Amino acid sequence: MLPSRTHAARLAALAALALAACRSTGAPDPARAGAAPAWERDNPLRPLPAAPLGIEVDWKAGQVTVTPEKVRLGRWLFYDPRLSADGTVSCATCHKPEHAFSETTPHSTGIAGKTGTRKSPSFVNGAFPVYPRYFWDGRAASLQEQAKGPMVNPVEMGRPSHDEVVATVSRIGGYRRYFAEAFGDERITLDRVVDALAAYEATRLSGNSAFDRFDAGDEAALTPSARRGLAIFFSYGRCNQCHLGQNFTDGRFHNLGVGWKDPGPGRPALEGFADRGRYEVTHDPRDLGAFKTPTLRDCSRHAPYMHDGSMATLREVMFHYARGGTPNPGLDEAIFRFPLSERDADDLVAFMEALDGEGYADAAPAHLPQ
Incomplete structure (x- = not known):
């Protein structure tokens, strides 16, 4: 039996009220449900992220136009x-x-x-x-x-x-x-x-780390151990020769001796590196065994370390630097020996951990365009 006009009008009014309620509470609009494909619903258009504390960003000045x-x-x-x-x-x-x-x-x-x-x-x-x-x-x-x-x-x-x-x-x-x-x-x-x-x-920006908050004036942001590590980093450790700026890298290439094995008397230095690094691009002997300085931001989150993953922990990295790297014919002049105790190494690692930031978190979209 067909509904009466009065009943139909009442149903229409109820539907309108339900639609208004959905809109006011942010619930899905029944009239539009399914209008956008699943991959768009779980990857909506979002504004560009604001730069986190400690990071300066100019979306118009980069090498890529970001929209x-x-x-x-x-x-x-x-x-x-x-x-x-x-x-x-x-x-x-x-x-x-x-x-x-x-x-x-x-x-x-x-x-x-x-x-x-x-x-x-x-x-x-x-x-x-x-x-x-x-x-x-x-x-x-x-x-x-x-x-x-x-x-x-x-x-x-x-x-x-x-x-x-x-x-x-x-x-x-x-x-x-x-x-x-x-x-x-x-x-x-x-x-x-x-x-x-x-x-x-x-847009994968990392900032607002404990170090950034400390640098902005929050004295309590760093632990005593991380403060001692900061002092070593910027003083006699001279880590900031290469790890500098807001991203803690100079963007340049350095030979630390990682991966070097002496090829033996009379053998060319080229044979000492299984991976010759920057040399394979430039063919300049000065670039033999040189690799780009990585950022220290969030470095505690992706052990092992170095280009070949040959160092299992940050402490191992600290002692590698303190020993002056691995001697080889092209060892970078910025590498030198310096005293480092077990406690010093722990303090430097605490400072590295204080560079763990936020702002870049993500996960794979649940759906992809089909």
Whole structure:
């Protein structure tokens, strides 16, 4: 039996009241439920993050133009394993957000369980300040160029060419709308893919650490041990020769002797390093065994350490420096011996832990564009 007009009007009025209640409480609007796909609902457009205490950010002055639309698109792409040859490896496979976008293994593992020879470095605050070179050996000149490398590395994402990456993303119809929002039209190109990735990475900011609060005037922010470590760091330890600025890195390359083994009398120094570092890019003998200074931000969250993951703990790193590194023909002139007791090492580690910040936390979206 059809409802009466009065009954129908009453139902309409009740529906209107329910809709108003949903809107006033923030509950889902029944009329719009399901209007947006699942991947958009769990990765909504958000404003650019404010810089945390201790970090200066100018979104207009970086090497990548950062917009909310690019960041949202880049976040999907960063966690999307379909960019790899076998659909199992994403950027986040080696750059894990819970470990400050680094990892806890000595070497990275890519498609089919293939293992590289280096550990993935953290990129928190990687866009600020603007660094001239990226990767441990500095072979990339920008965050965008850096993003291209793993895609076609045979032991990482394993694509034979960048064209295959573009073709794969192009076949995913759900991405087209977001490329249009980020770039003005639906064209999907390699430059746009890596630009979006770089925009997302640029928003992974770490600050408001205990050190930042102490530096801003909160005397209670650092423990007594961390204060002693700070004193060593900036005085006779001279750690700030290379670990300086808001991100505690000079962005340059140094030979610490990590990985050096004397090749024997009469053998060339080139044979002493299994990984020759920056030298493989420049072919300058002065760059033999030199690697980029990593940020110390959140370093306690991604042991082991050094480019090859050869040092298991921060204490081991401290004693390596105190010994003056590992002597070799190209040892950096900034490396020198200094006295370090067990307590001193503990204090330096406490200071390193005081550089653990906040602002970059993330996890893979529950859904990806289809």
